Amino acid sequence: MTKEMNNRQAYFNYAIEEKFVAGIVLMGTEVKSIREGKVSFNDSFCLFDKGELWVRALFIASYSHGSDNNHIEVHDRKLLLNKRELKKIQNRMKDKGYTIVPLKVFFTDKNLVKVEIGIGRGKKNYDKRETIKGRDVDKEIKRLLKR
Numbered sequence: 001m002t003k004e005m006n007n008r009q010a011y012f013n014y015a016i017e018e019k020f021v022a023g024i025v026l027m028g029t030e031v032k033s034i035r036e037g038k039v040s041f042n043d044s045f046c047l048f049d050k051g052e053l054w055v056r057a058l059f060i061a062s063y064s065h066g067s068d069n070n071h072i073e074v075h076d077r078k079l080l081l082n083k084r085e086l087k088k089i090q091n092r093m094k095d096k097g098y099t100i101v102p103l104k105v106f107f108t109d110k111n112l113v114k115v116e117i118g119i120g121r122g123k124k125n126y127d128k129r130e131t132i133k134g135r136d137v138d139k140e141i142k143r144l145l146k147r
Contacts, residue, residue: 004106014120023080
């Protein structure tokens with residue numbers, strides 16, 4: 001069973017063009033909290049600092065059974081990608097209007113925590129309305145087909 005937490009708001013606010021899967025550097029209590037599903041993507045984004053990719057403002061709730069050594073809920077966490085992928089992302093970020101956002105956090109079969117990140121452009125309001133309209137049409141079609 002792979003438990004995954006999705007950032008649905010990212011797909012609404014950005015037109016995602018390319019996706020990457022990255023490892024993430026975490027403390028022990030963070031892993032336990034993620035396993036409980038206590039992750040929030042509100043306002044989280046990724047940025048480059050000295051050639052390394054970091055995720056900022058990713059909220060991982062403190063572990064309920066943690067001791068005094070519990071983790072800080074919101075801090076910068078390093079993402080682990082190989083050099084070729086980092087260069088590719090950096091080159092893409094040179095184009096104006098692109099943003100790197102975390103799309104989902106999940107566990108692999110080997111119980112490693114991974115983060116799927118996406119490179120995308122921000123949507124305009126009319127694009128968002130079009131997305132909502134398409135979603136409503138799909139719901140209506142499914143409802144009529146069930147009859």
